[in-house]
Amino acid sequence: MTVSIVVVSHSEKIADGAVELATQMAPDVMILAAGGTDDGRIGTSLEKVLAALERAGGESGGEQAGAEQAAAQPSGTVVLTDLGSAVMTAESALEFLANPAGVLLADAPLVEGLVAAAVAAQGGADVQAVREAAEAAAGPPRQPEPARTEATDAGPVSSASPDCTGDFELVNQAGMHARPAARVAGGLASLDAEVTINGVDGASMTGLMTLGAGKGTVLHVEAWGADAERAVEYVGGLVEAGFGEP
Amino acid sequence: MTVVLDVNWAVKWLTLCAQAMAEHRVELIELDRAIGDSDHGENMDRGFQAVLAKLGEATPETPGAALKMTAMTLMSKVGGAAGPLYGTAFLRAATALGDAGEIDPGAWAGALAAARDGIVARGKAEPGDKTMVDAWTPAVDAARAAADGDGADVLSVLVAAAEAAEAGAVATDPLIARKGRASYLGERSAGHRDPGAVSSALILRAAVGAAA
Incomplete structure (x- = not known):
């Protein structure tokens, strides 16, 4: 529950x-x-x-x-x-x-x-x-970066590279508004993956909304962790289907 | 005649509170109109009328039970900020009194202190902010001093608290409000008496009337 x-x-x-x-x-x-x-x-x-x-x-x-x-x-x-x-x-x-x-x-x-x-x-x-x-929701969008740089401190840059990435263009008229952001964030929150979308935490609905990403914007998705590939596929699937919107 | 602060006193006190709020309803509305949103008299009258109705349904067994019922009712019926503030005051006083059947001078002083602490915890106001705390704090101090005196009797503790609260309410006149709606007015809040301090004094005065 x-x-x-x-x-x-x-x-x-x-x-x-x-x-x-x-x-x-x-x-x-x-x-x-x-x-x-x-x-x-x-x-x-x-x-x-x-x-x-x-x-x-x-x-x-x-x-x-x-x-x-x-x-x-x-x-x-x-x-x-x-x-x-x-x-x-x-x-x-x-x-x-x-x-x-x-x-x-x-x-x-x-x-x-x-x-x-x-x-x-x-x-x-x-x-x-x-x-x-x-x-x-009151403050600036959360950036998941600090945890990552900590894990890779002093390591080669390549070790910080994501396990999976993808680029998807928003095709729905309204772009990344509240409902799509909720679906993306809600779905990612249940996966075992750290995901950023254009630099903001993909599991943060408010973070996604602050992107102000309209139709035609390309979302660059980076994911780390066991479910990294699933996470990128999940976002890609939603975006390419226009979130089921016109 | 010995004064005993038992459940009969508590019921009479709450009944007199309801009477006082009804009698002073317009006065409280006028005070609140000057520096607030003019609903204090209305809200307090409605809240204590609801307390009266509850007392009519069932007789509480102890003073603490009567105060706890009052807390619940005020928080549900008053609506404005006074609801949770007075509700918390009565609730904390009820907790301080526990299951005791009678209240001695020290217990009354302790209950008042608990009530004041509850108001401060809930509203975050300090003495001098032009709020009900400016009536309660001197009342707590006066009740404590009276209770600690030689041969203290409950009536003198009740009277000491009521008089100090009334003086405290009058002393809010020149203050500039720093909490609540009146604080929006800044310096223009000076020259008006705080309605919450006035209703607090009415409540503590009713406690004396119930023992007389």
Whole structure:
């Protein structure tokens, strides 16, 4: 079961809309909205947040949430919030939880962070990694290079060369927008490979989106690791099919 | 007549809180209109009316249980920032009191300190930021001093806390807000009383009324 996500917003519509958007990119992830007050006003409600956290934690054990499943360790939940008091309400909810260990608050922009977190969860990332994905959405794109130079320090340049590479031209009208970026990042996250696309981390949806790659742009894919070839093929397949878009 | 801070006192206290919020609703709205978003009176009134409704459904067994129920209700019904702030205050006070059936002077001072610490942890405000912390901090200090005095009785500790909170609220008038919505106004926030400090003083004054 993937990590679940709870969205806390002052507005019911914002929470529902953000969930709708993220669900489109991560259909297998449980993403729950806790927006507005109990009586539909602008504000946040502890009861709504607790109910969402309960569902997120309880149902991640299986379809038949019984007493046995409740004892099973759920995969964890990441909470995204909008403004000030939503953060306070989410923090308060953690204080009420019997076992808050698997619940992490992400300090991230709501929409960008949620989409990045949802894609990471869809790719099978653990609860820490899902939070990191959300929080990275606020900063500059992540560059996976440092780890690589460390592994090859003082070695010949050739040893740093990728195990597999490929060049693919974007053929769909909209290029590398949110949905394609989610599919690329989500798929790569589940492979045993480090992948860069035009220099950014291929498993980072926000990184891919910052490329601003439109139709006609050639994506240079470099991959390292056991699944390097599969990773390049995966990206190539999606790009050449135009992500199933016109 | 000996004053006993038991669950009956706690229920009366919360009932008087609801009365005070209803009576001062317009005043709190006006204060908040000057430096905030004018919803504080509305929100506090709604929150404590919900607490009253909960008290009507079931009678809590201990003061701590009454405060915990209040915490949950305020956090769910108030809506604005005051919800989690007051909710955390009542929750931390409830935790400090535990299962005790009666509150002695030291326990009340301890509960107030726990409440204040909860507000600070949640809202990250410090004394002098023109927030409810400016009512709570002097109240905690005064309650502690009164509780540590010779032959301290609970009523004098309640009174000390309420008076210090009221003075603390008045002392927010000249301050420039550094936290919350009022901080957007910068220097223009000076010359207005902080609504959160005022509602805090009302709550601590109601605690005295319940023991009288």
